[in-house]
Amino acid sequence: MSKPRVAIFDFACCEGCQLQIVNLEEEILDLIQVVDVVEWREAMSEQSHDYDIAIVEGSITRHEDELRLEVIRSRCKILIALGACATIGGVNKMKNNFDLNDVKECVYGKDAKMPHLNTDMTKAVDEVVPVDAYIHGCPIDRKEFGTVIRALLLGKRPPIPDYPVCVECKAKENICRYEYNEICLGPIIRAGCGARCPSSNFRCFGCRGYVDHPNVEAAKEVMDKYGLTVEDLKQKMILFGSKQGHTL
Amino acid sequence: MSVLKFTPKQFDDFVLAMLKTGRPVMAPQAKNGRFAFEPLASPADLRLDYDVTILPPKKYVLPQVEKLLEFEVRGPCRSVQEAQPMILLGVHPYDLVAILQMDELFRQGQYDKHYMDRRCQITLIALDVVTPSANVFASSMGTAAVSSGYDILLTILKDGSILADAATAKGQELIRLAGSAAPASEADLKARKAVWEHNNAVLNKHILLCKPSLLPKILEQSYNHPVWEEKARLCYSCGSCNQVCPTCYCFDVQDRVNWDLKTGYRFRCWDGCLLENFATVAGNHNFRKDRAARYRHRLYRKGKYVPEKIGGQIACVGCGRCISACTAKIANPVEVYNRLLQDTKLG
Numbered sequence: 001m002s003k004p005r006v007a008i009f010d011f012a013c014c015e016g017c018q019l020q021i022v023n024l025e026e027e028i029l030d031l032i033q034v035v036d037v038v039e040w041r042e043a044m045s046e047q048s049h050d051y052d053i054a055i056v057e058g059s060i061t062r063h064e065d066e067l068r069l070e071v072i073r074s075r076c077k078i079l080i081a082l083g084a085c086a087t088i089g090g091v092n093k094m095k096n097n098f099d100l101n102d103v104k105e106c107v108y109g110k111d112a113k114m115p116h117l118n119t120d121m122t123k124a125v126d127e128v129v130p131v132d133a134y135i136h137g138c139p140i141d142r143k144e145f146g147t148v149i150r151a152l153l154l155g156k157r158p159p160i161p162d163y164p165v166c167v168e169c170k171a172k173e174n175i176c177r178y179e180y181n182e183i184c185l186g187p188i189i190r191a192g193c194g195a196r197c198p199s200s201n202f203r204c205f206g207c208r209g210y211v212d213h214p215n216v217e218a219a220k221e222v223m224d225k226y227g228l229t230v231e232d233l234k235q236k237m238i239l240f241g242s243k244q245g246h247t248l
Numbered sequence: 249m250s251v252l253k254f255t256p257k258q259f260d261d262f263v264l265a266m267l268k269t270g271r272p273v274m275a276p277q278a279k280n281g282r283f284a285f286e287p288l289a290s291p292a293d294l295r296l297d298y299d300v301t302i303l304p305p306k307k308y309v310l311p312q313v314e315k316l317l318e319f320e321v322r323g324p325c326r327s328v329q330e331a332q333p334m335i336l337l338g339v340h341p342y343d344l345v346a347i348l349q350m351d352e353l354f355r356q357g358q359y360d361k362h363y364m365d366r367r368c369q370i371t372l373i374a375l376d377v378v379t380p381s382a383n384v385f386a387s388s389m390g391t392a393a394v395s396s397g398y399d400i401l402l403t404i405l406k407d408g409s410i411l412a413d414a415a416t417a418k419g420q421e422l423i424r425l426a427g428s429a430a431p432a433s434e435a436d437l438k439a440r441k442a443v444w445e446h447n448n449a450v451l452n453k454h455i456l457l458c459k460p461s462l463l464p465k466i467l468e469q470s471y472n473h474p475v476w477e478e479k480a481r482l483c484y485s486c487g488s489c490n491q492v493c494p495t496c497y498c499f500d501v502q503d504r505v506n507w508d509l510k511t512g513y514r515f516r517c518w519d520g521c522l523l524e525n526f527a528t529v530a531g532n533h534n535f536r537k538d539r540a541a542r543y544r545h546r547l548y549r550k551g552k553y554v555p556e557k558i559g560g561q562i563a564c565v566g567c568g569r570c571i572s573a574c575t576a577k578i579a580n581p582v583e584v585y586n587r588l589l590q591d592t593k594l595g
Contacts, residue, residue, distance in 0.1 A: 027507070030507035031507070033507065033508075034507060034508075034509055146507070147504065150504075150505050150506075150507065150509065151505075153509060154321070154505060154509060159502055162523075162524060162525050163485070163486070163487060163520075163523045163524065163525070164484060164485070164486040164487075166484070166486035166487070166488050166491075166575070167486065167487050167488075167491060167520070167523070170302075170303070170487075170488050170491040170492060170573060171303075171312050171491060171518070173279060173282075173284045173302040173303050174280075175280050175281070175282060175302075176573070176575060178575050186486075187484040187486050187575055187576075188484065211485075211524070212524065213485075213524060215482070215483065215484050215485065215539070217481070218481070218482040218483065218484055218576055219484070221482055221576075222482065222575060222576050225576075225577055
């Protein structure tokens, strides 16, 4: 049986999640034992229109990017969203909270009217085309990348946690950030990162997106118990949790 | 063997002797202003005065992640046993009761070889509580002091001396490393009894207003009580209460394949009944979809299901960890049980 052909594409992002694939180092040799990588701009020169699996990094911010993504979707059997920008829109979605002309002027100054900067509201990949599998995080976790790819190659559903970060945080015996009267998004954000940030004395920033049914109402009421406000909470949620249109 | 009495210096020497056996010694140590069971490197790091550890010592009898077997895809598999001898030092009575209960659960019915092999290699040194934690209610649950189940029981007296009671062959073998400790006197044993009586009274920051043995009966009448909805409204379904609970033993079993896509391994990892998909089965059916149903399940399991299954001890030992760990502050079992008691007609 021939190996599945894989192509890796990037849209609006820092390309740091692809870099995590590069950072697999020796493990890349294992990866290319089981797949043929036919296009990957960050790591090779070749291109191809013929692939089974597309790995898409980045968020979608321009009309022409939507068209390009639709073509990619039409060519692949499995589409994987790679990293927070692709899975949830990522930090790029913050701009949806503002008037887009103001955003462009703030970022690009006198060049704001250049045609290639004519961007729309930021969308996650699945707001444009159907997505078959998600590899969450900003950046992604290399180990999880391997686990997801291997599961898909065997036709299995990738084992992505559907519970909050607290599970992994408690397992590491971290002190809850709320005990320091800090807002942490851990209770409503999908685990799988090994509670990386709280384990380094930061709060959870929410890069893996919400669990399937976050208890946001509870999150609001819990603020009171720690002398915090719902406004404080929302300010933290917009970094990775912004929507189409205004979040606040 | 009679009870021995150590000076603090003699006890440090005993700990050093344990470390020299080469067996890992897991013991309470300071961690970020709290305490945690961790591998001990030196007697100086040992904190016998700890109030409660963040996670219970169950993490050593039932590891968070434990490899069970290795397999070939569509081929044979072979069981993996990774357990090594270990000394578990400084286990509070309530945590010991929880481990003994877990022993029974993993022994009954389908004998769990992975658990039992690991458990049998542990030498368990219990320790009477010196500092009550903020939320402990072991007195209410009858777990503030124990008279069996340990290999060695340590009790620290007011003058700082440490009594050690080796109750099993494993314990006696270990205590032989201690050298020249003197036997405890009648007065020492009386002082030890006073510690137990004291702890039976004061490890009670939340007071259960009935005997724990009444809980199955109370719960029998409380399935549709409004408290489940009221509390669960604020539940994040984060499973923190499960994670820190010394009597929660549920686990998930998962497979992973290696890059060759031909070999792999199966492991189990902690699961929790408060997590949204704990009860999701094949076909994506979730038979405990509502937060309130999951919230209720935990307290039914502690107060009714487990005691009815194995008899005796209620499956809440009063460590109070869930009360501290719950961000939404809804996990206090005593609060819920007392409320149910109020609304129950006991004939």
